[in-house]
Amino acid sequence: MEAAQAGAVERKQITPSKEKKEHALATRSGSKRRQEAARRKPGNSLMEPAETLRDYHRLMVRIRVFEGLSMRAFRSGLAGGYLHVYNGMEGTAVGWLSCVREGDPIIAAYRDHGYALILGMDPVDVMAEIMGRARGVSRGKGGSMHLYSAEHSFYGGWAIVGGHTAMGVGLAFATKYRGGDEVTHLFFGDGAANAGVLYESMNMASLWDLPVVFILENNEIAMGTRLEYHAADTHMHNRAEGFNIEHERIDGMNVLHVRKDALRIIDHVRKTQRPYFVEIMSFRFEGHGAADHDRSLYRSKEEEKEAGKRDPILLLEQYMLETGVMIEGDIKVVWKDVEQEMERAYKEAADMPKPEPHEVYENVYTDILPEEGH
Amino acid sequence: MEAAQAGAVERKQITPSKEKKEHALATRSGSKRRQEAARRKPGNSLMEPAETLRDYHRLMVRIRVFEGLSMRAFRSGLAGGYLHVYNGMEGTAVGWLSCVREGDPIIAAYRDHGYALILGMDPVDVMAEIMGRARGVSRGKGGSMHLYSAEHSFYGGWAIVGGHTAMGVGLAFATKYRGGDEVTHLFFGDGAANAGVLYESMNMASLWDLPVVFILENNEIAMGTRLEYHAADTHMHNRAEGFNIEHERIDGMNVLHVRKDALRIIDHVRKTQRPYFVEIMSFRFEGHGAADHDRSLYRSKEEEKEAGKRDPILLLEQYMLETGVMIEGDIKVVWKDVEQEMERAYKEAADMPKPEPHEVYENVYTDILPEEGH
Amino acid sequence: MTITYRDAIRQALIEEMDRDENVFLIGEDIGRYQGTFRVTQNLYEKYGARRVVDTPITEPGIVGVAMGAALRGLRPVVEMMTMSFSILAMDQIINHVAKMHYMSGGQFHVPMVIRGPGGAAHQLSAQHSHSMEGWFAHVPGLKVVAPSTPADAYGLLKTAIRDDSPVIFTENPSLYAVKGEVPSGVDYADATLPPGSGDESASSDDFTVPFGKAAIRKEGTDISLIGYSRMAHVCMDAAEELENEGVSAEVVDVRSLSPLDSSTIFASVKKTNRAVVIYEDWRFGGFGAEIAAKIQENCFDFLDAPVGRVGGLNVPMPYARNLELLCIPSKDDLLAKAREVLG
Amino acid sequence: MTITYRDAIRQALIEEMDRDENVFLIGEDIGRYQGTFRVTQNLYEKYGARRVVDTPITEPGIVGVAMGAALRGLRPVVEMMTMSFSILAMDQIINHVAKMHYMSGGQFHVPMVIRGPGGAAHQLSAQHSHSMEGWFAHVPGLKVVAPSTPADAYGLLKTAIRDDSPVIFTENPSLYAVKGEVPSGVDYADATLPPGSGDESASSDDFTVPFGKAAIRKEGTDISLIGYSRMAHVCMDAAEELENEGVSAEVVDVRSLSPLDSSTIFASVKKTNRAVVIYEDWRFGGFGAEIAAKIQENCFDFLDAPVGRVGGLNVPMPYARNLELLCIPSKDDLLAKAREVLG
Numbered sequence A, B: 001m002e003a004a005q006a007g008a009v010e011r012k013q014i015t016p017s018k019e020k021k022e023h024a025l026a027t028r029s030g031s032k033r034r035q036e037a038a039r040r041k042p043g044n045s046l047m048e049p050a051e052t053l054r055d056y057h058r059l060m061v062r063i064r065v066f067e068g069l070s071m072r073a074f075r076s077g078l079a080g081g082y083l084h085v086y087n088g089m090e091g092t093a094v095g096w097l098s099c100v101r102e103g104d105p106i107i108a109a110y111r112d113h114g115y116a117l118i119l120g121m122d123p124v125d126v127m128a129e130i131m132g133r134a135r136g137v138s139r140g141k142g143g144s145m146h147l148y149s150a151e152h153s154f155y156g157g158w159a160i161v162g163g164h165t166a167m168g169v170g171l172a173f174a175t176k177y178r179g180g181d182e183v184t185h186l187f188f189g190d191g192a193a194n195a196g197v198l199y200e201s202m203n204m205a206s207l208w209d210l211p212v213v214f215i216l217e218n219n220e221i222a223m224g225t226r227l228e229y230h231a232a233d234t235h236m237h238n239r240a241e242g243f244n245i246e247h248e249r250i251d252g253m254n255v256l257h258v259r260k261d262a263l264r265i266i267d268h269v270r271k272t273q274r275p276y277f278v279e280i281m282s283f284r285f286e287g288h289g290a291a292d293h294d295r296s297l298y299r300s301k302e303e304e305k306e307a308g309k310r311d312p313i314l315l316l317e318q319y320m321l322e323t324g325v326m327i328e329g330d331i332k333v334v335w336k337d338v339e340q341e342m343e344r345a346y347k348e349a350a351d352m353p354k355p356e357p358h359e360v361y362e363n364v365y366t367d368i369l370p371e372e373g374h
Numbered sequence C, D: 001m002t003i004t005y006r007d008a009i010r011q012a013l014i015e016e017m018d019r020d021e022n023v024f025l026i027g028e029d030i031g032r033y034q035g036t037f038r039v040t041q042n043l044y045e046k047y048g049a050r051r052v053v054d055t056p057i058t059e060p061g062i063v064g065v066a067m068g069a070a071l072r073g074l075r076p077v078v079e080m081m082t083m084s085f086s087i088l089a090m091d092q093i094i095n096h097v098a099k100m101h102y103m104s105g106g107q108f109h110v111p112m113v114i115r116g117p118g119g120a121a122h123q124l125s126a127q128h129s130h131s132m133e134g135w136f137a138h139v140p141g142l143k144v145v146a147p148s149t150p151a152d153a154y155g156l157l158k159t160a161i162r163d164d165s166p167v168i169f170t171e172n173p174s175l176y177a178v179k180g181e182v183p184s185g186v187d188y189a190d191a192t193l194p195p196g197s198g199d200e201s202a203s204s205d206d207f208t209v210p211f212g213k214a215a216i217r218k219e220g221t222d223i224s225l226i227g228y229s230r231m232a233h234v235c236m237d238a239a240e241e242l243e244n245e246g247v248s249a250e251v252v253d254v255r256s257l258s259p260l261d262s263s264t265i266f267a268s269v270k271k272t273n274r275a276v277v278i279y280e281d282w283r284f285g286g287f288g289a290e291i292a293a294k295i296q297e298n299c300f301d302f303l304d305a306p307v308g309r310v311g312g313l314n315v316p317m318p319y320a321r322n323l324e325l326l327c328i329p330s331k332d333d334l335l336a337k338a339r340e341v342l343g
């Protein structure tokens, strides 16, 4: 962040002149229809090198295994509070973040272990945070829902549903102010997409031509409320239409599809320096959080079984097996490797010291301590 | 309100079944295009009786004259605070409210003198409120921005921009709960249409099939900020699209056009018991409020002159002259009559006593007094 | 009957919904999902989607919609999934719900209850651990209660639902499992029966707890320990320990923050001549300051020592359990302050 | 130079914008419309739309956007058209702005200022007359200042903009026209010049006012009158009248609510042995309770009488001018309380 603070600053009008807006409008008319057509194009034309596919696979497996252990930490009392795993949604973050340029700001909600690992944060530090240890990424003060990394331009990790969306637009505002060409990647859920502040944010992003991608991770459920019970139009990307923001819905279960779409969209946003709204469809295999066990309250076993066939890890494994990138044995090795890595991280984190009592007063302000004592 | 409270209650599911929703979706597809076509239909086919036209005219003149006097009250220190006149927008409220059924809930923002007069509230009581008198409609506690009338189902009169929109949806919620067929009329401005809570409200209204008309009074300005500087898409009704709400833009300068559209829309909503979003285009001739005099900060004299030609009162007068409903002399008589009526109201209100000191503690709670004293 | 604090709340909801068709519940995940803290368990099955309304995640919208419904004669009971989220609805609550009765010169009133768990639980971190009751008690037009026992939860909630003014009803998540005696003729088992099948007459001899009345939980002569919600229990625990040391502590459970029962508080302090006020919210600028300020204003000549205050540490709630425990006022913190005040 | 409170604020904005390219202004109607209270007059012409950003009416969004910008190294100064509207942005301010530094274990900080007129003006009614500073002072992570003079407005705003923690800066609308001496090398007339044409060196010997320091506005020996923002002036007026009666009142202008300069307040009370705290916000549960509670905790043995409090009436602000005047604490209210405390 300090680096960003020191960045060069150019004078540039933020609010576009009326002429410019009207031109923009003209070129974007019919965009929706074009996108619908594009979406219907058959097949996946990606020709990723084998190594890359293996990387995506390993990344997804790392998240899956890490989060299994985070649940173990919760059950065994090493973690507390609210803890949400990304199980079933790994394709979204791996596909998308594989296309992000270094230095691009990223911000997300509380289901955030996946982004952290993909961005390169040390699993030990992340697990330490989940266990409330002094060496946790947020020094034990944030917990599972509040992971941050200035080094990786990862701005959290937020637990108020929808609350971080305006902040995401603000990250892009700074890009515009400075005259940079970063793209901000703003992740939020389908439940969050009902929060009013999102609309305030979309309006500003579009009005001021800010380079931000609104990434709606639609797993068709918000805690225990199914999409059809919380959204008047279940195609939630349509909500960007009235704000003159290009929008579309894509599939999030196939990491290669996500990657292909992400490459196109991010490139477009970097070029146009305009916002974009993408709705990525996925499925949350686990309960809402570690404490939510009764999934039967909102869906059937069949539904889960059906969705299980589209498990993003499974899909990629099938694809790699079909295309000969890996054989069964290779896959097993990956899982085994990762399990060992993560078990080590788990143990290491569990052995770390808790924060010292005096730390409770640190970081309230940048320079002073708050009034102490009860 | 007490009457409403005593009303019969029927058991009825509020949340529509999934099947019902899908059916509704199907019948509404393409609604937008149909509306665009309807809007382009030439001419005004209304055949209102002459007496009715004269009524609309008088109503508009009454608002215009009353509000001129409210400005006088402000300038002479009889009124204070924020006071906003409706000058140029009378066609909207008169046209719309002429189609409202008795008992239909109505709610609006702070530019609210017009609704109050149209609904039949006594100008003396309204002026008394503006002057902070004990006999004011809100007993002097609300002021210009907070007019209310339980008798006329007028729920205010609200000064937090956008803040009353959810409440409007709640009024319609009660209709659904009780199984009535009232339609709620929810007025708000173009500036208010950026407030997040509106989107939360639209989603619920559509999700739950609530009979409410979102009436966006677009005078293309929010205080000193022009439409193009505050709205990413200046056709703000498009914002209803993503919530599966029928929407359209209509002209608000011709009271007869407004009436025609209102009749159609309100009838439709009463029948379908579904929300609707209408954007009514108008022009605010005066400054934002009584204290805003420098209109040159946001628009030119030419613009105002041009708009002046579409003054809703002028347009109706021209129409009546052309069609022989009135002659010049008749019109003069109306203005004179109304001026006399309103001058009397002004004087009467100005002579009224202020609230008694003890009233300051009344109506904080329904049953107890707050802790008294400084 | 002996039931939990959670069941006492549900029982009050059931009885009031059965008594008055205009009472309905609205909130996030309260219906099909049975409520995040299971307070509304089975109510969706019992009353259906019309009267147990699941909403999108839109706190300002929910409060606004409930208010509009209240203006038409309904009596909404809003569940805030946690009271922390009421911060998002602050404008709706402060500017609209609390003020309409006044601004309309008494023409309209807003009979609604906003209830939900408030205060820290177990490592919910900085955004989910707020004590909001002090904020709301500061706002004219709102009544605010914070029950500590199942009986009070039951009795105060019934009073709240019948009140024609808006009421903030805060529950401490750590209290949900606490059991206690609740006087009521209606059997809790009703919860699973269809509407109308309960014994209607049972609600005639029903039990409510009035607003504006503090409860003396334990009489004493040497010091007054004053708290509400979970802190009332901390006061009881501390009083017990003081008793063992030969100090007779009186425990005042404030229960109702607004209106506040000052006279009971003052009478206690005038008797004991010493007082400590405890509250879970951040100490600096928290509601305990009001109680302390009031006591010294009104009992100055009776005080043998300054009124002590114990509050939460002035920091956002940290996640790590050891730090979190440092933040929440404990029996030991209260004892330390009490001993200081005792001299 | 002698300038108004309003011009002092603008002057500070200009100097900080000239000093640091990362400082920008954002808010409703602050640019082309010149600001509702004209605080930002001419700044749009001077700095352009990039650095004086007119926004839609979306307070939560504005605060959130500003925060995001701050995280990337900018230093936003948000204007709340009136501080009453900060209620809409409460979640953004409390849950996000105030807490990120803590929740991220110090990785990120949020250097931003939220400023605007707070308190009652003239018949703005119930939704536009809030005193919010006490609410914010209660929140760990926010610094809160409330200047009463042009010099403080100028000096505290410069400190606020340079602070790396978020700052709530509240201005009382009735003070905008108040004039006073402001020590500064830069001439206010610069406001109309294009950027860069001012005397750059002038800002090197600039003047700032530190946070956490109260100001003794008048020394006295018999009673301490403690207030901030416009109420500091009410204290001065009352002190003058008391002087005529032979009572020597000391006036403490709190200036900075958080961090609070307790030691200056305590020192004053230990000298005078009597105190009255005055604040415009609703008395019940307002910030003055914190000051009063603190004084009795720390100066108990020095007090000859209870600490008096004077606050706003506990009602939504009524519109009628005669009722409004009843609500806002006045010199007479303060005198009455002071006389009571003086015995």
Ligand SMILES: Cc1ncc(C[n+]2csc(CCOP(=O)(O)OP(=O)(O)O)c2C)c(N)n1
Residues within 6 Å of the ligand: A111, A159, A160, A161, A162, A188, A189, A190, A191, A192, A193, A219, A221, A222, A223, A284, A288, C028, C057, C059, C081, C085, C088
């Ligand atoms: C403002 C607010 N209201 C309610 C909650 C409680 N809550 C936490 S997560 C959640 C569901 C969010 O669903 P979604 O946005 O779809 O994200 P997902 O959990 O599916 O990733 C809810 C209701 C909250 N944290 N914040």
Ligand SMILES: Cc1ncc(C[n+]2csc(CCOP(=O)(O)OP(=O)(O)O)c2C)c(N)n1
Residues within 6 Å of the ligand: B111, B159, B160, B161, B162, B188, B189, B190, B191, B192, B193, B219, B221, B222, B223, B284, B288, D028, D057, D059, D081, D085, D088
């Ligand atoms: C939440 C909030 N922010 C700002 C204001 C100040 N304000 C009052 S009216 C207004 C403009 C609203 O414009 P619009 O909704 O278009 O209504 P119009 O005045 O044109 O009728 C503003 C910014 C307010 N009252 N409430």
Ligand SMILES: [Mg+2]
Residues within 6 Å of the ligand: A189, A190, A191, A217, A218, A219, A220, A221, A222, A223
């Ligand atoms: Mg979801």
Ligand SMILES: [Mg+2]
Residues within 6 Å of the ligand: B189, B190, B191, B217, B218, B219, B220, B221, B222, B223
């Ligand atoms: Mg407008």
